[in-house]
Amino acid sequence: MRKEQVIYGSYTIEFELKYSKRKTLGVKILPDTSVYVTAPLELSLEKIKENILKKASWIIKQKTYFLNFNATEVSYEIKSGYTVHYLGRQYKLVVEKSIKDEIAYKGNLFLISVKNKEKAQFLFDQWIKDRAIHKITEIAKPIIKKFSKRFFTPSEIFFQDMPTRWGSCTIKDKLIFNTKLIHTPKRCIEYVVMHELCHMIHKHHNDNFFKLLTLMMPDWRKEKTN
Structure with a gap:
């Protein structure tokens, strides 16, 4: 896995990126608020980041939910x-x-x-x-x-x-x-x-x-x- 990030307004979304044989890009939010992204092998980093930005609102919402239960x-x-x-x-x-x-x-x-x-x-x-x-x-x-x-x-x-x-x-x-x-x-x-x-x-x-x-x-x- 490799670490990447995108900027969404004043918010920085850091994520772990891994390529696989899957056909679609998947984003997982763990309860520790870490973000894991699994992308198709042929998808460029630029396109991946574009997709992450499209999901940015959802990602922030999920991270906020889990932060409510942060130890x-x-x-x-x-x-x-x-x-x-x-x-x-x-x-x-x-x-x-x-x-x-x-x-x-x-x-x-x-x-x-x-x-x-x-x-x-x-x-x-x-x-x-x-x-x-x-x-x-x-x-x-x-x-x-x-x-x-x-x-x-x-x-x-x-x-x-x-x-x-x-x-x-x-x-x-x-x-x-x-x-x-x-x-x-x-x-x-x-x-x-x-x-x-x-x-x-x-x-x-x-x-x-x-x-x-x-x-x-x-x-x-x-x-x-x-």
Whole structure:
């Protein structure tokens, strides 16, 4: 693959370009906002860039969508009237004094009851992390089970706060997920799980990796063709 870019107004679109025997130009936007372009062998770079510019509005829209769920952008402050995302939905926060520390949610509200309001942030951080481990594991189980019918899968998964990544697969095939995933839609979590599972088989984002990802999760991609 080679790196190229086009200028669309004040916006620079960088993309990875690869030629193949396909008949049309394909553009894929990954959840990490990277852009992959696959072009017919006979198509010139000039024509490729012309096509990218025609799709520029769509590309920017898709990148913006995924940026809304960027690990580096997930932050919140626990105060009444503020909001926090949980599984992609936005919840309003209500913090109140109580004789015991407790967190409950119903409808579109998170009710945070605390003895000391200054500890509301700490209480919620601990609660959301525990909830993330439980819920992400629950979502991951059927995906791992599906993958295990074809390939080896680990007996357990691990969690870690990561400043820039949703998940990782180590050289020793240890799967690690960012607890901040709990703020994103379920579909995003499913994608990250399958993405890291595929890295157990193919460590790099090459053709074989994307073929496996498509085989295991056919509707994973946001792709636009001619």
